[in-house]
Amino acid sequence: EADIYQTPRYLVIGTGKKITLECSQTMGHDKMYWYQQDPGMELHLIHYSYGVNSTEKGDLSSESTVSRIRTEHFPLTLESARPSHTSQYLCASSDHGVAGGYEQYFGPGTRLTVT
Amino acid sequence: GQQVMQIPQYQHVQEGEDFTTYCNSSTTLSNIQWYKQRPGGHPVFLIQLVKSGEVKKQKRLTFQFGEAKKNSSLHITATQTTDVGTYFCAGGTGANNLFFGTGTRLTVIP
Numbered sequence: 001e002a003d004i005y006q007t008p009r010y011l012v013i014g015t016g017k018k019i020t021l022e023c024s025q026t027m028g029h030d031k032m033y034w035y036q037q038d039p040g041m042e043l044h045l046i047h048y049s050y051g052v053n054s055t056e057k058g059d060l061s062s063e064s065t066v067s068r069i070r071t072e073h074f075p076l077t078l079e080s081a082r083p084s085h086t087s088q089y090l091c092a093s094s095d096h097g098v099a100g101g102y103e104q105y106f107g108p109g110t111r112l113t114v115t
Numbered sequence: 116g117q118q119v120m121q122i123p124q125y126q127h128v129q130e131g132e133d134f135t136t137y138c139n140s141s142t143t144l145s146n147i148q149w150y151k152q153r154p155g156g157h158p159v160f161l162i163q164l165v166k167s168g169e170v171k172k173q174k175r176l177t178f179q180f181g182e183a184k185k186n187s188s189l190h191i192t193a194t195q196t197t198d199v200g201t202y203f204c205a206g207g208t209g210a211n212n213l214f215f216g217t218g219t220r221l222t223v224i225p
Contacts, residue, residue, distance in 0.1 A: 033212075040201065043158070043215045058212075090157055103148065104205075104213065106157040 003027055006091050006107035013081055014115055021076045021110045023091030032074040033104065035090040036060060043090065049074055081114040088112070119206045121216040129224050134194050136219035138187040138204035146207040147180055147187045152218075153200040161189075194223045 003026040013019055025032065030051045035043040035058075045058030049068040063085070064078050074093075078085060090109045094102040118141040128134050138147065146165045150158035162171055164180035164187065171178045177190045187204055201220045205213040 035215075040218075040220060042217045043203070045212060045215075048212060059214075092158075102207070102213075103160045103163065104150075104158075106159070109157050 004091065004093055004105050004107040006089075006110050008110060009108060010111050010113075012113045012115065015080075015082055017081050019078050019081055019112070021089055021091075021112070023074045023076070023107055024072050025074075025093040025105070025107075026072060027093060027095070027105065028071065029093035029095045029105075030071065031094045031102065032068065033092040033094075034058070034064075034066060034074070034076050035092065036062065037088045037090055037109075039088070047076065081112075083114045086112060086114050119204060119214045119216040121202075121204060121219050123219055124217065125220050125222070127222045127224060128194050130196060131193050134191045134198070134221055136189050136202050136204075136221075138189075138206075138216050140185045140206045140214075142185070142208065144184050144206040144208060147184075148205045148207070148213065149178060149187075149189055150203045150205060150215075151200050152203065156200075158203060191221075194221070196223050196225055199223050 005024050007022045032049045034047040036046050037043045044060035046060050046062040047066040049055050055066050066076050088109050088111050091107040092104040094104045121138050148163045149161040152158045168182045169180040175192045179188045201218045203218045204216040
């Protein structure tokens, strides 16, 4: 079982509030990722990090921001939540895999509802 | 940009029937991975294929990587209710990120 944790698991919040979704991993992985996934739909990469002080935007434009001050911690922040941000947010991490591949370990996800 | 498509989007099968999902990339891949996501859960890694034409088996699951390294398939023999979930392929291009496919949601009718 992968050691990657996300809190909170569920969050219902009003429009305009600032929120931070936490993600931590104890595997010492350099690479971490944030995906957005609507129920039953595909995963969209919104942010990733190659290591401490490295952050990049993913394929899907997002109003969220991330930081990577410590290897094990990769929080995602929304400065002003809107109903369009309602979704599931999945955090993942990976190390170098065999032959250049890199298995990603996913956290349990945070289901965000903005009212 | 990079696109990874999967078909079918949905599949309903009677328990005991076989199931196949197909994954197609718009560009050549360095590797392909498969993940399973149970309803309400998170994606879990199943397997990785790296070589052109590679075939790997895990019990009732057979994974193939195309000769041109642009397509892949997952075949499940004699489905069981525990196979229910969404199966995602994810293509790697040698850079650091994976491009996840659109997924195939499998329902198994007992």
